[in-house]
Amino acid sequence: MSETQPLSELSPTDLAAFRDAQQTAYDALVASGLKLDLTRGKPSAEQLDLSDGLLSLPATTTTPDGVDARNYGGLAGVTELRAMFAELLGLELDQLSAQGTSSLTLMKDVLSYLWLKGGVDSERPWGAEEKVRFVCPVPGYDRHFTLLEWFGIEMVPVPMTDDGPDVDAVTALVADDPSFKGMWLVPTYANPTGQVTTQEVAERLASMPTAAPDFKIFWDNAYALHHLTAEETKTADIVSLAAVSGHPHRPVLFASTSKITYAGAGVAFVGGSRETVTWFHANLGLGSIGPDKVNHLRHLEFFGTPQGVRDHMDKHRELLAPKFAEVERILDERLGGLGVATWTHPRGGYFVSLDVLPGTASRVIELAKTAGVALTPAGSAYPYRRDPDDTNIRLAPSFPTLAEVTGSMEAVATCVLLAAAEKLLG
Amino acid sequence: MSETQPLSELSPTDLAAFRDAQQTAYDALVASGLKLDLTRGKPSAEQLDLSDGLLSLPATTTTPDGVDARNYGGLAGVTELRAMFAELLGLELDQLSAQGTSSLTLMKDVLSYLWLKGGVDSERPWGAEEKVRFVCPVPGYDRHFTLLEWFGIEMVPVPMTDDGPDVDAVTALVADDPSFKGMWLVPTYANPTGQVTTQEVAERLASMPTAAPDFKIFWDNAYALHHLTAEETKTADIVSLAAVSGHPHRPVLFASTSKITYAGAGVAFVGGSRETVTWFHANLGLGSIGPDKVNHLRHLEFFGTPQGVRDHMDKHRELLAPKFAEVERILDERLGGLGVATWTHPRGGYFVSLDVLPGTASRVIELAKTAGVALTPAGSAYPYRRDPDDTNIRLAPSFPTLAEVTGSMEAVATCVLLAAAEKLLG
Numbered sequence: 001m002s003e004t005q006p007l008s009e010l011s012p013t014d015l016a017a018f019r020d021a022q023q024t025a026y027d028a029l030v031a032s033g034l035k036l037d038l039t040r041g042k043p044s045a046e047q048l049d050l051s052d053g054l055l056s057l058p059a060t061t062t063t064p065d066g067v068d069a070r071n072y073g074g075l076a077g078v079t080e081l082r083a084m085f086a087e088l089l090g091l092e093l094d095q096l097s098a099q100g101t102s103s104l105t106l107m108k109d110v111l112s113y114l115w116l117k118g119g120v121d122s123e124r125p126w127g128a129e130e131k132v133r134f135v136c137p138v139p140g141y142d143r144h145f146t147l148l149e150w151f152g153i154e155m156v157p158v159p160m161t162d163d164g165p166d167v168d169a170v171t172a173l174v175a176d177d178p179s180f181k182g183m184w185l186v187p188t189y190a191n192p193t194g195q196v197t198t199q200e201v202a203e204r205l206a207s208m209p210t211a212a213p214d215f216k217i218f219w220d221n222a223y224a225l226h227h228l229t230a231e232e233t234k235t236a237d238i239v240s241l242a243a244v245s246g247h248p249h250r251p252v253l254f255a256s257t258s259k260i261t262y263a264g265a266g267v268a269f270v271g272g273s274r275e276t277v278t279w280f281h282a283n284l285g286l287g288s289i290g291p292d293k294v295n296h297l298r299h300l301e302f303f304g305t306p307q308g309v310r311d312h313m314d315k316h317r318e319l320l321a322p323k324f325a326e327v328e329r330i331l332d333e334r335l336g337g338l339g340v341a342t343w344t345h346p347r348g349g350y351f352v353s354l355d356v357l358p359g360t361a362s363r364v365i366e367l368a369k370t371a372g373v374a375l376t377p378a379g380s381a382y383p384y385r386r387d388p389d390d391t392n393i394r395l396a397p398s399f400p401t402l403a404e405v406t407g408s409m410e411a412v413a414t415c416v417l418l419a420a421a422e423k424l425l426g
Numbered sequence: 427m428s429e430t431q432p433l434s435e436l437s438p439t440d441l442a443a444f445r446d447a448q449q450t451a452y453d454a455l456v457a458s459g460l461k462l463d464l465t466r467g468k469p470s471a472e473q474l475d476l477s478d479g480l481l482s483l484p485a486t487t488t489t490p491d492g493v494d495a496r497n498y499g500g501l502a503g504v505t506e507l508r509a510m511f512a513e514l515l516g517l518e519l520d521q522l523s524a525q526g527t528s529s530l531t532l533m534k535d536v537l538s539y540l541w542l543k544g545g546v547d548s549e550r551p552w553g554a555e556e557k558v559r560f561v562c563p564v565p566g567y568d569r570h571f572t573l574l575e576w577f578g579i580e581m582v583p584v585p586m587t588d589d590g591p592d593v594d595a596v597t598a599l600v601a602d603d604p605s606f607k608g609m610w611l612v613p614t615y616a617n618p619t620g621q622v623t624t625q626e627v628a629e630r631l632a633s634m635p636t637a638a639p640d641f642k643i644f645w646d647n648a649y650a651l652h653h654l655t656a657e658e659t660k661t662a663d664i665v666s667l668a669a670v671s672g673h674p675h676r677p678v679l680f681a682s683t684s685k686i687t688y689a690g691a692g693v694a695f696v697g698g699s700r701e702t703v704t705w706f707h708a709n710l711g712l713g714s715i716g717p718d719k720v721n722h723l724r725h726l727e728f729f730g731t732p733q734g735v736r737d738h739m740d741k742h743r744e745l746l747a748p749k750f751a752e753v754e755r756i757l758d759e760r761l762g763g764l765g766v767a768t769w770t771h772p773r774g775g776y777f778v779s780l781d782v783l784p785g786t787a788s789r790v791i792e793l794a795k796t797a798g799v800a801l802t803p804a805g806s807a808y809p810y811r812r813d814p815d816d817t818n819i820r821l822a823p824s825f826p827t828l829a830e831v832t833g834s835m836e837a838v839a840t841c842v843l844l845a846a847a848e849k850l851l852g
Contacts, residue, residue, distance in 0.1 A: 071471075
């Protein structure tokens with residue numbers, strides 16, 4: 001699109017002039033006193049407003065199957081809400097449990113149960129193993145990695161490709177080494193790259209031989225319904241794929257309404273084979289007499305039907321798509337053709353993944369910070385916060401207003417250009 | 427009150443006649459087809475109705491300190507709700523965290539963190555110790571015991587006295603044996619005995635030497651505000667007592683609104699020293715981006731002030747006190763003076779603890795079950811479900827209607843008398 005030439009082809013004099021121009025632009029940015037934030041994948045206030053109908057619900061306190069939602073009980077959650085999201089997630093009712101507000105908490109719970117007790121198909125608790133390792137597609141979700149770090153689980157990165165995780169790399173790691181107990185995967189609109197794991201890759205992950213008999217795919221379908229275009233990508237049916245390939249208990253699914261209704265007050269889900277869900281409840285039940293069924297009922301009444309959820313997501317798309325388009329426009333206009341960055345073009349989810357010149361990501365983030373634009377810390381999308389090439393920056397345009405996205409991204413572009421020029425000048 | 431004589435003083439003939447009379451009464455009970463339940467400490471529908479104002483709250487989505495309750499963040503919970511319950515529980519603001527709906531979940535979380543990471547004052551994670559044991563006052567809360575069992579923590583019972591746990595027994599156990607890492611205590615209106623731990627006992631528990639440097643008192647103040655009389659028992663200030671005696675991190679407090687608002691959709695709290703709360707959040711934060719702040723705000727608006735909570739509890743008392751009085755009346759009228767049972771006279775909480783003739787509790791529970799009256803399984807109030815004397819039965823009269831309490835208790839009395847007569851006849 002751009003007619004400019006790659007920075008690396010500029011003469012030293014031209015490059016120095018370019019650097020000086022960017023420095024001047026940057027100084028002006030700093031002087032302008034920005035206070036902007038592109039760090040977290042948080043819904044905006046406008047998006048949250050879409051769900052304010054929740055505030056005066058539920059209209060009744062009895063679930064359709066006759067349970068008083070206000071009292072104790074019902075470990076699996078409100079049946080009809082489970083049915084609604086089972087349909088949306090392509091599961092059977094008894095393959096899904098509805099719980100509290102956070103799928104991250106459910107991931108920690110599942111890891112705790114595996115660690116202390118072992119899974120349906122474990123020979124012993126994971127905590128009794130000499131070493132436990134996880135395959136981590138990168139760049140990935142920082143909270144996935146810090147959670148594993150808390151457990152002392154060693155993380156081994158594999159690259160994300162356009163089709164999902166590099167499945168050759170995954171299969172090679174897990175085939176002979178029983179210390180590999182699991183892997184993370186955000187199958188649809190991955191955090192932060194936006195990639196969608198294809199049916200073929202999912203099938204290979206479901207069927208691949210693993211040395212560990214209890215290998216788990218933590219299938220974090222956080223953005224299952226979070227389309228940015230009219231095309232509604234369908235997530236691969238990992239539970240069925242795993243079942244037919246003889247590894248029925250391999251996947252553990254996670255999802256939530258955090259980015260459908262309220263980020264802090266939605267409903268989170270955990271799923272898998274019937275046995276996995278039964279196992280989850282058996283361990284959960286030691287510390288729970290049931291989830292917040294009133295909030296389940298509130299959500300059930302708010303949506304009415306699975307189609308109600310899809311319709312609701314269209315409203316989110318109307319708010320989000322222009323922000324993503326603005327990120328794309330500015331990256332393209334400011335950085336296109338200069339050979340200093342590549343970026344993803346997500347068709348859903350909450351992030352744009354920006355790769356700058358190797359060795360400049362932390363410099364860009366530092367420059368942006370000084371200019372008042374908060375970006376996710378360098379290396380966040382990698383295990384142990386180590387981005388080996390210091391190249392990746394995660395951009396989260398959902399929370400700021402459109403005008404703030406414009407301001408932030410113009411600033412980010414300036415920082416990328418300045419850091420690139422500095423780098424090329426050596 | 428009763429003018430009858432102890433059964434044990436009856437002649438064999440009179441006793442046999444008494445047994446036959448009870449058998450006839452019991453057969454009539456069975457024939458009447460009861461379907462009653464005294465098993466769980468659940469609020470009744472009428473009690474839950476008291477909080478239905480929650481259903482159309484919150485009226486705003488912004489907390490008093492300007493936070494959007496609908497979005498992510500705020501790991502400690504909504505400040506003003508914490509302040510409200512800190513006042514009610516006698517804590518400073520930063521000694522209390524407001525979380526999800528269940529204090530039982532918080533207990534499991536705290537145990538998990540101690541197990542995997544160790545506490546503020548631990549030398550190593552509890553899971554790395556050769557053996558971990560807990561002191562368990564008995565009879566106690568079944569879910570406390572099953573939770574420890576899940577972790578593989580060995581339970582050693584000590585008796586409850588009228589002043590709280592037998593503190594001499596506790597101090598003797600923990601003084602020299604570092605495997606004792608903690609103890610359970612429901613300090614106010616204990617489950618199931620209703621006893622209140624006195625200031626003196628609390629002081630001794632706070633100050634007693636323990637071989638383990640990281641000994642914890644799990645201070646489950648589930649019934650802090652749940653008075654059955656006009657006298658509002660004040661719970662001992664264990665956090666201050668522990669601080670002044672040099673063991674500031676010993677207590678971990680738990681409380682919730684499960685029996686204040688909704689049993690399944692309230693707010694739970696965890697507290698202790700500032701360092702304990704900071705430690706809790708540091709571990710919690712790996713698997714949480716913050717609790718349900720909308721529900722916090724809902725509760726804050728519903729109560730308005732700490733006095734609002736107290737006033738609300740008066741309404742619960744109006745509903746509960748007649749049920750407890752009915753239990754007392756029937757036990758007294760039917761069993762008084764017969765030397766076959768003793769029972770507690772709780773001034774708060776949710777239970778009456780009934781001790782029948784040694785060796786007959788499981789028979790009474792079996793008889794009641796056959797007659798259609800569900801009682802908590804024999805031994806439930808003891809670690810490993812082992813009531814050494816087979817004597818204890820927990821009665822929970824909150825959930826049934828008053829008429830159902832009458833029916834249940836008349837049935838229970840008949841079962842107690844029949845079992846006693848059978849036992850005495852040998």
